[in-house]
Amino acid sequence: MKRRSVRVLAAGVTVVAALLLGACGGGAGADGTETVTVAQADPGLSFAPLYVADGMGYFADEGLAVDIQTLKPDVAVAGLASDQIDYVATIGSVARQAATGVPVKVAMVWFDRTPFVIMGNSRFQDMAALRGQAVGVSGFGSSTDVALRHALRASGLDPETDVEIIQLGGGGPAGRITAIQTDQVAATPLTLPDDIIAERRGLTRLYDTTDELLIPFTGLGVSDIKLAEDPEQIAAMIRATRRALEHMAAEPEESARIISEATGTEEDVVLEALPTMVRIVSPDGLASAEALENSIAPTDGSGATPDLATAYDFDLLRAENTQQGVPAAPDRPAADG
Template identity: 30%
Template structure:
């Protein structure tokens, strides 16, 4: 090999290494999530199966508490945040964020009670553990209890107990008569002899997990939003069409046994949102609660808190891609 050729090869390699990434390069994005759960499994599937990569995205999912996730979104430390109700509440309060897609359109909450409590009406005067006042589980429970003819604020003794683990502990310790639990805690409670009164998702829609973005991303990088949502939609379709592989992912990702994974998967199939949107009524539940917490009587347009045009377009794109195959 001549010295001239060696020199030319060296220069070519050097220029390749220092050349800035082009528009065809993979785009890195960060998603703030509240952690491994049935609701956010589509993000994990999209990563493992390469659906994000197919869309030209390199995704880093970061686990953080709900309030920190929204703050990280606002401060540009992440590009997306999954806690839908918190994003909607922030938008209702005037912050420049919006929901652009819903991953889970029905709550994964189960109302679990002592064995002698046989119906929701039996909860009158009983102690019920919730996470915190106005949190998603509290909102879902309010809607169902009021539908049963009880006065949610007067007929139930609601106690703020924190997360699923703390609520489960308060139930088995006898500190409360009932609580709202998500998998796998509801399944553990059933095994311990407690009664499953209702899957709250049977009664109502509620945007629990999704993709919230800053308004500036909607304006400056709509293609990235579309690509992200398309990958997620492919992941949801994959999960529903491939139960065995999806359950293996659940076992690995959630660190649960096969029985819990199977029941969690069935819940996911019922609650994952293929279309990526929920009804205006479901969004309004969160907006109204936000206004109540803010002690505001202002009217807030739903267009201020959600933008479903990306989810609708992504759904068309995915459908067209299927037809083209």
């Protein structure tokens, strides 16, 4: 079936203008604190290390003040490549764009698996029932698109012919939930804690990708220019967000409170979702070679997977790991891979 798009952020000059107006990072304050801009796809648990690092003062300890912007992933990556944004946390989009030649890289992985659940209208009780239906993603080539295609194929459906994939645009998880409730689509991928919210609103769990979709989820994406010119700042971001991940595991109630305040999500919902997110944290900021390859493989399953070096640069992370005594898991790629 044909793919179509609704409510997609405008292209061209409008996007560039919005980006320049809405995401202006860099510069030092009167106290010497350096302001950096980080883009996220939506305010949610996937980006919790940013909220916890900010709320606990870990960024401040590194001399950083972080301005968190919510931007559509393709716009964010364009801003990253043009040096308008310092970091992009939606690293799936960063890696896929890097593999096509965009001068950006992933420098750290926070979560080494992609915890999407395909949530559907209560009329549908399994993935097979989606045959002939419209299903929604945030954007073509996004992590939601990858997760949906994985779940469809695993359920014996062809994403190209058995369903109609609709791009729902910048409405975030709340917009995708509404799209199901208003019958625009039959199902959509949601991540924690939005799947919990959707279930409480009567939607049905159709497929859980958490333990299957070995694709790095969120982390730190940077430009090639920043890698070359500002390694100290990148190392500081690595240290601060690593401390946040450790705090999420050690102090879930305090972390849930901070995340709830930052995202507007009810604290009990965050607390219910947090154990799963902690379970998929990358202990060393890396991911397996298989996961990294999956992240840049063509979404339609065709063509050769690009070289990992086109999308990932973990040299600074490995140096930080060595300094802090963090061992690498045995399935990690070689340093020159």
